[in-house]
Amino acid sequence: MWIFSSLFLYSLLAMSVTPAKYELLLSTGERNTIYFTVKNDKLEMMKVRVNSKYWFVLPENKGIEIDSWLSFSPKEFYLKKGEGKRVICEVIVPKNASGFLNGMLSFNQIDSPTSVNITISVPVYIIIKDNYSFDFEVRGLKRENEYLLVEIFNKGNVYFRPRGRIKMNRERNFLIFKKKSFLFEKRFKEERHIFPGSSGYVKLGNLGLKDGKYEVILELEFWGDKKIRKKIVVLK
Known part of the structure; x- marks a missing residue:
């Protein structure tokens, strides 16, 4: 798990995301649903915004947009102190994908009352059963x-x-x-x-x-x- 920003220990403990990653072995055209749980561990109120991006892209997969195989909901929400929220992610493996797909979901704490925000990014790996080459x-x-x-x-x-x-x-x-x-x-x-x-x-x-x-x-x-x-x- 990657945790960015913050010089203060309390802000590092303010939010948690589980699990730390997903690794799936799927065939082209196959669907799967995965879940991440976000929890406000410290602040009285927290606003969280979720976004996705690629981490590593094979040359043969460069034409595949991340939104075409990884979608999630909700994209923005509030958490009270001690409250948790489940983010539902839908994975659909494109038929023209090769090798593996590697996306990153970032959970961003915004509008922090301490003026120190944190971002926790967790990877999603999809190994494509049809055509991966291990060598x-x-x-x-x-x-x-x-x-x-x-x-x-x-x-x-x-x-x-x-x-x-x-x-x-x-x-x-x-x-x-x-x-x-x-x-x-x-x-x-x-x-x-x-x-x-x-x-x-x-x-x-x-x-x-x-x-x-x-x-x-x-x-x-x-x-x-x-x-x-x-x-x-x-x-x-």
């Missing part, structure tokens, strides 16, 4: 402070948060033979998105690796049932 490339190792990072490039048309399993081996060449030594294997889960056409990282911590040749085997999971395994040999 990635392991690009190598990188060091950042005490962390060793594995760089992942998103080759598909849908966002993902890296989660799955990683395995590393060390490869050494001797005069007449090669030897591969197992280093570790573990599960991981990163919270940051990797959007199509961009890179992200899996943090491995400080492993104290010596210079040499390493094999990285990465298996990523997507929506629980889809797994892709890739490997790369890198020099450190």
